[in-house]
Amino acid sequence: MEEEDVVILGAGIAGLATAVALKRVGIRALVIEKSEGLRATGATLSLYPNGWFAMDALGVSHKLINLYSPCKRAYITNVDTGATREVSFTRADRSGAVLRVVHRKALLEALAEELPKDTIRFSSKLTSIRTKAQKGSSIALIQMEDGTTIRAKALIGCEGVHSVVAARCLGLTVPINSGRWAVRGLARFPQGHGLNHDFQQFVTAGAKRAGFVPLNDKELYWFLTGKATLIGKDMARDPKVIQKEVIDKFAQDLPQLYTVIVQHSDLSTITWAPMLHRFPWDIIFGNVSKGNITVAGDAMHPMTPDIGQNECAALEDAVVLGQQFGELFAQRSRLVPLEVAQALTKYAQKRRWRAAGLIATSYLSGWVQLGGSGWYMKFLRDVVFYRLLHNKVLDVIHYDCGKLPCVSSCRELKN
Numbered sequence: 580m581e582e583e584d585v586v587i588l589g590a591g592i593a594g595l596a597t598a599v600a601l602k603r604v605g606i607r608a609l610v611i612e613k614s615e616g617l618r619a620t621g622a623t624l625s626l627y628p629n630g631w632f633a634m635d636a637l638g639v640s641h642k643l644i645n646l647y648s649p650c651k652r653a654y655i656t657n658v659d660t661g662a663t664r665e666v667s668f669t670r671a672d673r674s675g676a677v678l679r680v681v682h683r684k685a686l687l688e689a690l691a692e693e694l695p696k697d698t699i700r701f702s703s704k705l706t707s708i709r710t711k712a713q714k715g716s717s718i719a720l721i722q723m724e725d726g727t728t729i730r731a732k733a734l735i736g737c738e739g740v741h742s743v744v745a746a747r748c749l750g751l752t753v754p755i756n757s758g759r760w761a762v763r764g765l766a767r768f769p770q771g772h773g774l775n776h777d778f779q780q781f782v783t784a785g786a787k788r789a790g791f792v793p794l795n796d797k798e799l800y801w802f803l804t805g806k807a808t809l810i811g812k813d814m815a816r817d818p819k820v821i822q823k824e825v826i827d828k829f830a831q832d833l834p835q836l837y838t839v840i841v842q843h844s845d846l847s848t849i850t851w852a853p854m855l856h857r858f859p860w861d862i863i864f865g866n867v868s869k870g871n872i873t874v875a876g877d878a879m880h881p882m883t884p885d886i887g888q889n890e891c892a893a894l895e896d897a898v899v900l901g902q903q904f905g906e907l908f909a910q911r912s913r914l915v916p917l918e919v920a921q922a923l924t925k926y927a928q929k930r931r932w933r934a935a936g937l938i939a940t941s942y943l944s945g946w947v948q949l950g951g952s953g954w955y956m957k958f959l960r961d962v963v964f965y966r967l968l969h970n971k972v973l974d975v976i977h978y979d980c981g982k983l984p985c986v987s988s989c990r991e992l993k994n
């Protein structure tokens with residue numbers, strides 16, 4: 580039987596960032612990943628100021644920040660009326676805090692590089708998770724397909740939206756379809772796209788929203804999101820067919836530039852996916868932690884992508900976990916299962932309201948923006964949402980989850 584202090588399931592952003600946070604406070608974690616390597620599906624990730632604060636705390640922001648263009652503002656154009664609204668991502672007190680869209684692979688690699696070589700175990704399949712009572716607390720017994728059993732003082736499920744840890748160990752409800760879908764892609768212009776580094780968004784009365792943001796001078800991330808009723812059934816899975824559907828069916832009333840960008844897509848990056856989410860009250864009232872087991876990232880708070888917070892929230896989770904483990908480790912220089920359970924309870928308390936708020940804000944933002952052309956929806960969208968609530972919505976992207984504690988007795992981890 581193998582013994583580990585902390586086992587993390589899933590080497591996505593949440594899993595890797597959590598392993599980095601724990602390493603920074605002197606704790607080794609084993610990351611178990613079912614795929615053969617780091618999964619780069621999705622191509623890009625949007626990191627808002629709160630994501631960069633977390634990246635700073637993890638000590639990795641310097642690796643990416645200069646590679647990607649800062650995007651300081653968004654222009655939201657109502658295609659039907661031609662009215663454009665400017666939204667600034669910067670705050671007077673934090674002028675450097677902006678949106679940057681980064682390559683998913685670059686972020687995963689930047690995190691993975693921080694970890695000792697034997698931290699991530701790829702192609703590892705899980706068969707079961709059990710808990711065993713021990714000295715007033717519990718430990719996790721993780722059974723792998725190859726016959727290995729791993730005993731862990733803490734188990735953190737970071738295996739994404741279909742998390743087994745969330746459903747089976749914590750009893751959280753299975754994420755549900757939000758009734759919306761999103762197409763995403765990365766467009767490349769080898770000679771340069773020549774556009775300003777602004778986030779352009781287009782909303783229409785036709786229950787869809789589209790937009791693009793430059794990553795740098797040659798690449799742009801684009802998206803299209805809509806209600807399930809717009810397509811009636813699932814969209815094709817073949818990227819070429821998705822690209823054609825976007826151009827022929829959905830981009831006709833959008834500016835010609837949007838079509839040109841979609842046409843320049845790297846086909847390998849185009850994805851279509853229905854958007855799943857968990858009800859906010861499931862996180863508020865459900866078990867975000869139970870004994871020595873918890874969840875982070877999409878495993879805890881799957882949400883619609885309407886305010887681009889999925890990955891930023893995953894990074895915040897990692898830092899808050901690092902803070903709780905760091906405080907524990909600073910006191911004793913070893914992990915005691917009972918105290919680990921208490922630390923995870925504190926983590927759950929700190930994260931449940933924030934995560935629930937992000938899910939709700941995201942869902943409602945999308946709901947009002949994809950709401951259609953009825954007079955009441957127009958009123959809600961143009962007056963209540965954009966004029967009265969939008970600045971409040973933007974507050975969530977300026978949240979600072981704080982720094983990791985400086986643990987003087989950090990164990991020397993072998994690289």
Ligand SMILES: Cc1cc2nc3c(=O)[nH]c(=O)nc-3n(C[C@H](O)[C@H](O)[C@H](O)COP(=O)(O)OP(=O)(O)OC[C@H]3O[C@@H](n4cnc5c(N)ncnc54)[C@H](O)[C@@H]3O)c2cc1C
Binds near residue numbers: 588621625705889
């Ligand atoms: C198709 C798709 C495209 C996306 N594109 C974008 C985008 O363009 N822009 C954007 O901002 N956001 C995008 N998102 C959302 C964003 O990727 C996630 O919200 C974010 O990555 C959360 O990270 P995570 O680590 O919690 O989960 P994930 O990124 O899903 O990582 C989970 C990891 O766990 C592994 N895993 C799963 N089950 C097990 C198991 N049983 N044992 C071991 N390992 C396991 C998986 O292989 C994976 O590596 C996309 C999501 C999807 C599904």
